[in-house]
Amino acid sequence: MDDVIIVGAGIGGLTLGLALHAAGIPCRIFESAAEIKAVGVGINLLPHATKELAALGLEEALAKVAIETSDATFFNRFGQLIYQEPLGRAAGYEHPQFSIHRGDLQMVLLDAFRARAGHDRLVTHHHCIAVEQDETGVSVHFSDGPGGAAGSTIRGRVAIACDGINSAVRKQFFPEEGEPRYSGVNMWRGVTRWQPILSGASMVRAGWLSHGKMVIYPIRAAGADGLQLINWVAEIETPLYRKRDWNRPGSIGDFIGAFADWHFDWLDVPAFIHAADSVLEFPMVDQDPLPRWSFGRVTLSGDAAHPMVPRGSNGAGQAILDARALVSALTENDDPVAALAAYEKQRLEATTRIVLTNRTNPPDAILREVFQRTNDTPFAAIGDVISREELVALSEGYKRIAGYSKEALRTR
Numbered sequence: 552m553d554d555v556i557i558v559g560a561g562i563g564g565l566t567l568g569l570a571l572h573a574a575g576i577p578c579r580i581f582e583s584a585a586e587i588k589a590v591g592v593g594i595n596l597l598p599h600a601t602k603e604l605a606a607l608g609l610e611e612a613l614a615k616v617a618i619e620t621s622d623a624t625f626f627n628r629f630g631q632l633i634y635q636e637p638l639g640r641a642a643g644y645e646h647p648q649f650s651i652h653r654g655d656l657q658m659v660l661l662d663a664f665r666a667r668a669g670h671d672r673l674v675t676h677h678h679c680i681a682v683e684q685d686e687t688g689v690s691v692h693f694s695d696g697p698g699g700a701a702g703s704t705i706r707g708r709v710a711i712a713c714d715g716i717n718s719a720v721r722k723q724f725f726p727e728e729g730e731p732r733y734s735g736v737n738m739w740r741g742v743t744r745w746q747p748i749l750s751g752a753s754m755v756r757a758g759w760l761s762h763g764k765m766v767i768y769p770i771r772a773a774g775a776d777g778l779q780l781i782n783w784v785a786e787i788e789t790p791l792y793r794k795r796d797w798n799r800p801g802s803i804g805d806f807i808g809a810f811a812d813w814h815f816d817w818l819d820v821p822a823f824i825h826a827a828d829s830v831l832e833f834p835m836v837d838q839d840p841l842p843r844w845s846f847g848r849v850t851l852s853g854d855a856a857h858p859m860v861p862r863g864s865n866g867a868g869q870a871i872l873d874a875r876a877l878v879s880a881l882t883e884n885d886d887p888v889a890a891l892a893a894y895e896k897q898r899l900e901a902t903t904r905i906v907l908t909n910r911t912n913p914p915d916a917i918l919r920e921v922f923q924r925t926n927d928t929p930f931a932a933i934g935d936v937i938s939r940e941e942l943v944a945l946s947e948g949y950k951r952i953a954g955y956s957k958e959a960l961r962t963r
């Protein structure tokens with residue numbers, strides 16, 4: 552009987568598999584997809600997450616495929632600089648901030664897991680449809696892909712659901728919950744090959760959600776042509792949206808109007824968007840925090856436990872922190888039920904705060920403040936609008952809530 556059954560080979564499931572393997576706890580990962588493909592666009596890993604990945608010996612492999620982000624830079628929609636601060640090592644952290652293609656991150660984790668734990672420890676084409684348990688273990692039932700015929704049942708000591716925002720296990724325990732909750736903001740995401748912008752390692756946020764906000768950061772180093780692969784997200788308050796599908800193509804015509812006059816000395820935004828390799832569209836969604844995740848020998852982790860709107864670069868990071876907490880709990884408690892309860896105690900309240908703060912005061916609250924105080928007009932000097940101390944306080948407040956202030960990382 553396998554000790555730990557992990558449902559889902561996304562960022563959280565693979566990290567958990569690696570961390571359990573490192574702790575000498577046998578596990579197997581079951582993934583719904585027939586083949587793991589490098590899907591997605593950009594993701595950020597903040598120093599609390601890269602610290603955990605470095606402890607798993609992955610920092611070098613990640614540094615080869617990622618950009619080490621050096622600064623966060625905020626502009627209004629007139630291209631005026633509001634605030635800039637160093638990030639990661641440039642800010643004095645022991646570990647870097649990485650901006651990375653989600654597919655590259657998943658492949659680093661996948662290759663390491665297969666090399667260390669063995670190819671047979673990751674089983675694809677297994678879509679979890681239900682879990683059952685008794686005093687001696689869990690039985691996880693799978694079909695051969697979403698909507699496929701019922702296939703096999705696997706027994707284990709515990710089951711951990713890392714099956715993402717549409718988690719089948721979460722639905723089993725919370726059947727009344729319904730679809731993810733739309734935030735009122737729709738996103739169009741893409742990647743463009745472009746010459747380095749600003750420092751070449753800047754995380755740029757500009758504008759505001761009501762008129763159009765852009766997030767822009769490079770995710771792959773420049774090739775021989777000098778062009779980086781640069782991730783961008785256009786975020787606009789939009790009443791209508793279509794159900795989240797990670798692969799739904801988007802249309803530039805649906806949102807370019809909001810950015811038509813964004814011709815700045817640091818970037819010609821319309822030209823940059825038009826040069827995109829591809830555009831995806833998905834709504835910004837989350838779910839209300841749950842009262843519990845652990846049910847005996849079964850628990851939820853990552854987006855299955857605490858999906859959050861992507862306004863704080865914390866979705867992948869919190870899944871990685873869950874993995875570390877799960878391994879500690881399973882190592883410290885012989886009783887699996889007590890272990891999963893201890894994990895929930897450590898992580899539920901902390902992630903609830905992040906889910907709720909991402910709705911109200913994530914780092915881009917800086918943009919909202921300036922938008923409101925200037926009544927969406929250009930300013931003569933930013934100091935007339937908001938003080939440096941206030942800007943720093945907004946930024947540091949989020950770091951404390953999300954668990955990556957420098958003090959928190961030093962003491963962890």
Ligand SMILES: Cc1cc2nc3c(=O)[nH]c(=O)nc-3n(C[C@H](O)[C@H](O)[C@H](O)COP(=O)(O)OP(=O)(O)OC[C@H]3O[C@@H](n4cnc5c(N)ncnc54)[C@H](O)[C@@H]3O)c2cc1C
Pocket residue numbers: 558559560561562563564581582583584590591592593594595653677678679680713714715716717718719797852853854855861866867868870
């Ligand atoms: C295809 C895809 C593309 C994404 N693109 C981006 C992006 O561009 N930017 C971004 O910030 N975030 C993206 N995300 C979300 C991001 O990966 C997560 O928010 C975050 O990393 C938390 O990771 P997670 O492991 O909890 O969930 P995920 O990374 O979403 O992983 C969940 C995994 O579970 C599998 N799965 C789902 N249902 C079942 C089931 N019933 N049985 C077995 N396996 C199942 C999925 O195929 C997936 O591999 C994407 C997720 C997916 C699945």
